[in-house]
Amino acid sequence: MLKAVIFDVDGTLAETEEVHREAFNIVFKQAGVGWFWSPEQYRELLKVTGGKERIRHYAQTESMTDISDEDIASLHRLKTMRYAELLPHAATLRPGVERLIDECLSRSIRLAIATTTTEVNVDALDRAVGGALRLERFESVVGGITVPEKKPDPKVYQVALEKLGLNPDEAIAIEDAEAGVTAARGAGLRCLASPSFYTIEHDLSKATAVIESLADRGDGKPVTVDYLEMLAD
Numbered sequence: 001m002l003k004a005v006i007f008d009v010d011g012t013l014a015e016t017e018e019v020h021r022e023a024f025n026i027v028f029k030q031a032g033v034g035w036f037w038s039p040e041q042y043r044e045l046l047k048v049t050g051g052k053e054r055i056r057h058y059a060q061t062e063s064m065t066d067i068s069d070e071d072i073a074s075l076h077r078l079k080t081m082r083y084a085e086l087l088p089h090a091a092t093l094r095p096g097v098e099r100l101i102d103e104c105l106s107r108s109i110r111l112a113i114a115t116t117t118t119e120v121n122v123d124a125l126d127r128a129v130g131g132a133l134r135l136e137r138f139e140s141v142v143g144g145i146t147v148p149e150k151k152p153d154p155k156v157y158q159v160a161l162e163k164l165g166l167n168p169d170e171a172i173a174i175e176d177a178e179a180g181v182t183a184a185r186g187a188g189l190r191c192l193a194s195p196s197f198y199t200i201e202h203d204l205s206k207a208t209a210v211i212e213s214l215a216d217r218g219d220g221k222p223v224t225v226d227y228l229e230m231l232a233d
């Protein structure tokens with residue numbers, strides 16, 4: 001029986017990756033490192049999960065081996081601040097997200113978040129969409145501060161399940177990316193995947209089902225609680 005839905009954030013609830021990319025580029029310019037990430041490059045870089053890890057990976061490919069952990073942490077901190085500033089002007093929830101959250105709440109399906117992004121960024125997203133995420137109704141928000149292990153490590157989903165006090169077969173994950181699907185499946189969860197702008201080329205074949213968006217599961221109908229309950233391995 002389905003008791004909870006656990007959502008990924010970036011790309012799943014909102015197309016936030018473009019805002020992340022813009023924030024990175026502004027900070028790179030201000031810091032004078034001479035880097036600029038194009039959408040095509042960023043699509044590749046997103047295969048590395050976690051902002052700090054992504055910066056380190058890029059520095060290595062640019063042969064900038066002398067960049068310290070402190071430099072990276074500082075760039076990432078500035079980027080998180082910049083992201084929060086940009087978000088209110090750029091964020092909208094993906095189609096069908098608000099409808100599904102409302103239906104879950106009206107049917108007493110519990111809500112949680114399992115993300116590699118920081119908890120601060122989740123709050124920023126909810127504020128940016130005028131509270132449409134109903135974040136205060138989510139029972140647990142597990143992010144990169146609580147669980148440093150990045151997806152595809154299943155830890156963030158395992159912790160979300162622990163906090164809900166549920167077994168994997170009592171919940172379902174909603175994801176947009178290959179690493180996220182792998183993480184959810186690694187925790188034993190069913191996983192509904194809906195690719196976003198930046199993950200359109202990802203291999204999502206490990207998901208229980210792949211759909212276009214939460215507003216259209218392929219037949220023009222939205223994803224409902226009944227549909228989620230029906231999804232089985």
Ligand SMILES: [Mg+2]
Nearest residue numbers: 008010011177
């Ligand atoms: Mg995602």
